[in-house]
Amino acid sequence: xxxxxxxxxxxxxxxxxxxxxxxxxxxxxxxxxxxxxxxxxxxxxxxxxxxxxxxxxxxxxxxxxxxxxxxxxxxxxxxxxxxxxxxxxxxxxxxxxxxxxxxxxxxxxxxxxxxxxxxxxxxxxxxxxxxxxxxxxxxxxxxxxxxxxxxxxxxxxxxxxxxxxxxxxxxxxxxxxxxxxxxxxxxxxxxxxxxxxxxxxxxxxxxxxxxxxxxxxxxxxxxxxxxxxxxxxxxxxxxxxxxxxxxxxxxxxxxxxxxxxxxxxxxxxxxxxxxxxxxxxxxxxxxxx
Amino acid sequence: xxxxxxxxxxxxxxxxxxxxxxxxxxxxxxxxxxxxxxxxxxxxxxxxxxxxxxxxxxxxxxxxxxxxxxxxxxxxxxxxxxxxxxxxxxxxxxxxxxxxxxxxxxxxxxxxxxxxxxxxxxxxxxxxxxxxxxxxxxxxxxxxxxxxxxxxxxxxxxxxxxxxxxxxxxxxxxxxxxxxxxxxxxxxxxxxxxxxxxxxxxxxxxxxxxxxxxxxxxxxxxxxxxxxxxxxxxxxxxxxxxxxxxxxxxxxxxxxxxxxxxxxxxxxxxxxxxxxxxxxx
Amino acid sequence: xxxxxxxxxxxxxxxxxxxxxxxxxxxxxxxxxxxxxxxxxxxxxxxxxxxxxxxxxxxxxxxxxxxxxxxxxxxxxxxxxxxxxxxxxxxxxxxxxxxxxxxxxxxxxxxxxxxxxxxxxxxxxxxxxxxxxxxxxxxxxxxxxxxxxxxxxxxxxxxxxxxxxxxxxxxxxxxxxxxxxxxxxxxxxxxxxxxxxxxxxxxxxxxxxxxxxxxxxxxxxxxxxxxxxxxxxxxxxxxxxxxxxxxxxxxxxxxxxxxxxxxxxxxxxxxxxxxxxxxxxxxxxxxxxxxxxxxxxxxxxxxxxxxxxxxxxxxxxxxxxxxxxxxxxxxxxxxxxxxxxxxxxxxxxxxxxxxxxxxxxxx
Numbered sequence: 001x002x003x004x005x006x007x008x009x010x011x012x013x014x015x016x017x018x019x020x021x022x023x024x025x026x027x028x029x030x031x032x033x034x035x036x037x038x039x040x041x042x043x044x045x046x047x048x049x050x051x052x053x054x055x056x057x058x059x060x061x062x063x064x065x066x067x068x069x070x071x072x073x074x075x076x077x078x079x080x081x082x083x084x085x086x087x088x089x090x091x092x093x094x095x096x097x098x099x100x101x102x103x104x105x106x107x108x109x110x111x112x113x114x115x116x117x118x119x120x121x122x123x124x125x126x127x128x129x130x131x132x133x134x135x136x137x138x139x140x141x142x143x144x145x146x147x148x149x150x151x152x153x154x155x156x157x158x159x160x161x162x163x164x165x166x167x168x169x170x171x172x173x174x175x176x177x178x179x180x181x182x183x184x185x186x187x188x189x190x191x192x193x194x195x196x197x198x199x200x201x202x203x204x205x206x207x208x209x210x211x212x213x214x215x216x217x218x219x220x221x222x223x224x225x226x227x228x229x230x231x232x233x234x235x236x237x238x239x240x241x242x243x244x245x246x247x248x249x250x251x252x253x254x255x256x257x258x259x260x261x262x263x264x265x266x267x268x269x270x271x272x273x274x275x276x277x278x279x280x281x282x283x284x285x286x287x288x289x
Numbered sequence: 290x291x292x293x294x295x296x297x298x299x300x301x302x303x304x305x306x307x308x309x310x311x312x313x314x315x316x317x318x319x320x321x322x323x324x325x326x327x328x329x330x331x332x333x334x335x336x337x338x339x340x341x342x343x344x345x346x347x348x349x350x351x352x353x354x355x356x357x358x359x360x361x362x363x364x365x366x367x368x369x370x371x372x373x374x375x376x377x378x379x380x381x382x383x384x385x386x387x388x389x390x391x392x393x394x395x396x397x398x399x400x401x402x403x404x405x406x407x408x409x410x411x412x413x414x415x416x417x418x419x420x421x422x423x424x425x426x427x428x429x430x431x432x433x434x435x436x437x438x439x440x441x442x443x444x445x446x447x448x449x450x451x452x453x454x455x456x457x458x459x460x461x462x463x464x465x466x467x468x469x470x471x472x473x474x475x476x477x478x479x480x481x482x483x484x485x486x487x488x489x490x491x492x493x494x495x496x497x498x499x500x501x502x503x504x505x506x507x508x509x510x511x512x513x514x515x516x517x518x519x520x521x522x523x524x525x526x527x528x529x530x531x532x533x534x535x536x537x538x539x540x541x542x543x544x545x546x547x548x549x550x551x552x553x554x555x556x557x558x559x560x561x562x563x564x565x566x567x568x569x570x
Numbered sequence: 571x572x573x574x575x576x577x578x579x580x581x582x583x584x585x586x587x588x589x590x591x592x593x594x595x596x597x598x599x600x601x602x603x604x605x606x607x608x609x610x611x612x613x614x615x616x617x618x619x620x621x622x623x624x625x626x627x628x629x630x631x632x633x634x635x636x637x638x639x640x641x642x643x644x645x646x647x648x649x650x651x652x653x654x655x656x657x658x659x660x661x662x663x664x665x666x667x668x669x670x671x672x673x674x675x676x677x678x679x680x681x682x683x684x685x686x687x688x689x690x691x692x693x694x695x696x697x698x699x700x701x702x703x704x705x706x707x708x709x710x711x712x713x714x715x716x717x718x719x720x721x722x723x724x725x726x727x728x729x730x731x732x733x734x735x736x737x738x739x740x741x742x743x744x745x746x747x748x749x750x751x752x753x754x755x756x757x758x759x760x761x762x763x764x765x766x767x768x769x770x771x772x773x774x775x776x777x778x779x780x781x782x783x784x785x786x787x788x789x790x791x792x793x794x795x796x797x798x799x800x801x802x803x804x805x806x807x808x809x810x811x812x813x814x815x816x817x818x819x820x821x822x823x824x825x826x827x828x829x830x831x832x833x834x835x836x837x838x839x840x841x842x843x844x845x846x847x848x849x850x851x852x853x854x855x856x857x858x859x860x861x862x863x864x865x866x867x868x869x870x871x872x873x874x875x876x877x878x879x880x881x882x883x884x885x886x887x888x889x890x891x892x893x894x895x896x897x898x899x900x901x902x903x904x905x906x907x908x909x910x911x912x913x914x915x916x917x918x919x920x921x922x923x924x925x926x927x928x929x930x931x932x933x
Binding site: 003004005006007008009010012013015016017019020022023024026027028030031086087090091092099101102103104105106107108109110111112113114115118119120122123127128129130133161165218221222224225229242243244246247250251256259260263264266267270271274 | 308309312313316317319320321322323324326327330338339342344380383384385387388390391392393394395396397398400403407409410411412413414415416417418419420421422423424425440441443444447448451501504505506507508512521522525526536539540543546547550551553554555558
Binding site: 181190191 | 626628647648649653654655657658659661663664665666674675678679719722723
C-alpha cells in the first residue's frame with residue numbers, strides 16, 4: 001500500500017499513546033526509580049546507584065530462577081510447536097466437524113488462568129483427581145507437592161494442555177491459506193506426503209509459526225498464575241519461575257529496590273530474546289529472497 | 290425420471306476411521322477430560338468427593354451451583370469480572386481503531402518506532418508492573434475499581450488490538466477511501482458506514498482476543514482490587530472454610546467461569562476460521 | 571502422448587439433475603487427436619473449467635467416461651493419469667532452486683541423477699531458463715515461475731497431455747505475447763497434446779490447432795481458427811470471435827430472400843427454417859462494404875462514428891435502430907456520407923435460435 005506522509009495522523013494515535021503511556025511508561029519510571037534507590041524505611045529514599053543491579057545479577061537466587069525459566073520455556077516450546085503443527089495438519093477442512101473441532105479446541109484457551117491451575121491441581125491429586133488416582137492404580141508414585149519431577153511434569157503437561165491449541169489454530173489458519181492448486185501440482189509431480197509437508201506446507205506456515213513461537217516464548221517466560229496455583233512454586237523452589245520469584249519479592253517481601261532491579265533485568269532479557277528470535281527468523285526469510 | 294443419458298457414476302465411500310479422525314479424537318479427549326472432571330466434581334457433594342472416587346456423580350446435586358448463585362460473595366465476583374472485561378474490550382477497540390487506521394494509511398514521524406514500542410508492551414511481564422500499578426492506581430483513586438482493572442489490562446490488549454486491526458485494514462485498498470471522499474463522505478461517515486463493515490471480521494477477531502486475554506488474567510486483576518471490584522478469580526483462591534476446602538463449590542465456580550468463554554467462541558466460531566486466515570497471518 | 575476420447579461425457583453438480591439447465595456440462599462425445607493443441611474458449615461459467623477438471627482428474631464426471639488411448643481413466647486420481655498442469659497463478663516450490671524444481675518430478679520417480687541432469691538442462695534450454703538454474707525459485711518474476719511450472723510438466727517423458735488453465739492471467743501484458751509465441755513454438759517442437767483453457771480469443775486463436783468454443787455448458791463449435799471465423803456455427807461464436815464480433819440482424823426468410831425491416835437481400839441458397847424459430851442474419855464486419863451510392867440490395871444506414879484503429883477503421887453504423895459494425899480497410903476511404911451498405915452474399919449466414927442453418931442446395 002502506498003502510504004501518504006501525513007503528520008496529522010498523530011492525532012489518531014494519540015489516544016492509544018496516552019493510554020499505553022499511562023499503563024506502561026509511568027509505572028516503568030516508578031520501577032526505574034526504585035531500582036536505583038534504597039530506603040531507611042518510613043518512605044525515605046536515598047540514591048543507591050547500581051547496587052541493586054549488581055546484587056541481582058550476581059545473586060544465586062536469580063540465576064536459579066532464570067535457569068528454571070529457560071528450562072521450562074525450552075521444554076514447552078519443544079512440545080507445543082511440533083504437536084500444534086501435527087494437530088493442525090489433522091484437522092478437518094470444512095463441514096460441521098471443522099466447526100466442532102475449532103470450538104472444542106478453543107475451550108482451554110478461554111479458561112481463566114487460575115481455573116486452569118485449579119483444574120490441574122485437582123486433577124493431579126491422588127485422592128480426588130483422575131490423573132492422580134489412575135497413577136496410583138497403576139502403581140506409579142505420583143505426588144506433585146512432594147516430588148520435584150512430578151511437580152515439573154504436572155506444570156509442563158498443564159501448559160501443553162492449556163496452550164497447544166493456540167499453536168494449532170494459528171498453523172491451521174496458515175494451512176487454510178494454501179491454494180488447492182499447490183496440492184494438485186504436488187500430486188501431479190508425484191510428491192510423497194512428507195515432501196508435500198516439507199516443500200509446501202512448512203514453508204507456507206513460516207509466518208504463522210513465527211507468531212506462534214514468539215507468543216509462546218514470551219508468554220511462557222512470563223508465566224505466573226497457573227504454576228502458582230498448582231504448586232505455589234514448590235516443592236521448595238523447584239517450580240519457582242521468574243515471575244513467581246519477582247512477585248514474592250515485590251509484594252510478599254516489599255523489597256522494593258531488589259524487586260525493581262529484578263523487574264528491569266527480567267524485562268530486558270525478554271526484550272533481548274524476542275528481538276533475537278524476530279531478527280533470526282526474518283533474516284532467514286530475507287536470505288531466501 | 291431421468292430423461293437424459295447414461296447411468297451416473299457413484300463416488301467411492303470414505304471411511305470414518307481415518308488417521309485424521311483418530312488423532313483429532315485423542316487430542317480432543319485430552320483437552321476435554323480435565324474439564325469433564327471439574328464438571329463431575331461440581332455436581333457432587335463435598336462428602337462424596339472426599340469419600341468415594343467415582344467417574345460420575347453417584348449423588349447428583351446442584352447445591353454447589355445454588356451456593357454460587359445465592360451467595361453474594363460468589364456471584365459478585367462474576368459480575369465484576371464481566372464488567373471490567375467488557376469495559377476493557379470496548380476501550381481497547383475504540384482507541385485502537387483510529388490508531389490502526391493511521392498506521393495502515395499514513396507515514397508519519399516516528400511511526401515504525403511507535404509501532405514497535407507498542408508491541409514491546411505486549412512483551413512486558415505483568416509481574417513487573419504489579420507493584421507500580423498498585424501504587425499508581427492507588428494514588429489516582431483507581432484502586433479497587435472496575436475502570437482501574439480495565440485500564441490496566443489495556444497495557445497488553447491495546448497493542449494487540451492495534452496489531453491485529455492494522456493487519457486487516459491493510460487488506461482494504463486505499464482506493465476505497467479515496468472513492469468515498471470523492472463521493473462526498475466525511476471521514477466519520479466513511480469510517481463508520483463503509484470502512485468498519487469491510488473489516489468486520491477483523492473487529493470480531495480483535496474483540497475475541499481482547500475479551501480472552503482480559504478474562505483470563507489474574508495477577509493484575511487481583512493486585513488492583515480488594516472488595517468492590519474483586520474478580521471471580523480472586524474469590525476462588527479463598528474457598529477454605531472451617532470444614533476444609535470446599536471442593537464442590539470451587540469446581541462449580543470454575544465451570545461457571547468457562548461458560549462466558551465458551552459462549553463467546555460459539556458466537557464467533559465462523560469468524561475464527563475466516564479471521565485467522567485473513568488477518569495478520 | 572495420447573488420444574483423448576470424451577465418451578458421452580456430461581456433468582452436473584446437483585445430485586439429481588432433471589433438466590438441461592441442471593447440467594454444468596452438457597453431453598459431449600468427442601475424440602481429440604494425439605499431439606494437437608486444443609483451446610477451450612468461452613466466457614466465465616461456460617463449463618470450460620469443469621471440462622478441464624474432468625480431464626485432469628480433479629472432478630469425476632456424473633456421467634460418461636474419459637479415455638486416454640483407449641484406457642478408461644474416469645475414476646483414476648490425477649497423479650495416475652500422466653498429465654501435467656499449469657495453473658492460473660505460478661505454482662513453484664519456493665524453497666528450492668529452479669534446477670531442483672524441474673528435477674522434482676523426476677526425482678520422485680526415482681530416476682538417476684545423470685538422466686535428470688540431461689533432461690533438466692534440455693528443458694531449461696528450451697524455456698530459456700538456463701541462466702537461472704541455480705537461483706531460488708522464490709525471487710523470480712511471474713512469467714519465469716510459470717515457465718518453471720510448465721517445465722515440470724515437460725520434463726517427464728510419459729506425459730499424455732499438458733493442461734493449461736488460463737496460465738497467462740498473472741503475466742504482464744507486454745510479456746503475454748512473448749510467452750504465447752514460446753508456447754506455440756514448444757508445441758510445434760514437442761508435438762505433445764496440449765489443452766489450453768482461456769477466455770481470451772487472441773490466445774486461443776494464436777495457440778490452437780483446433781478451438782473448442784463453449785457456451786452455457788455446450789460445446790458449440792470445434793474447428794480451426796479459420797473455420798470459426800468464416801463459418802460460425804452459433805451466434806455466440808460469431809459474437810465472441812472477431813473484433814468487433816459478427817453483426818446480427820433479425821430477419822424474415824422467404825425462400826432465398828431475406829427481409830430485414832423492409833430491405834430485401836438475396837441469399838445464395840434457399841433456407842427452410844423451422845416455423846416459430848427466432849431468425850437472425852449474421853455477417854462479419856469484414857464482409858460488409860460502405861459506399862456513397864446506392865446499389866441493388868444495399869441497406870440505407872447512418873454512420874454514427876468512425877474509429878481509426880490504425881490498421882483499419884471501424885465504422886459504427888445504424889440501420890433502423892440496430893447497430894452494424896463495418897471494417898474498412900486502410901486503403902479505402904470512408905466518411906459520414908457513405909450511406910449505403912452492401913453485404914457480401916458469400917459470407918452471409920442465417921441462424922435459427924442461435925444455431926446456424928445449414929445451406930440447402932441453391933434453388
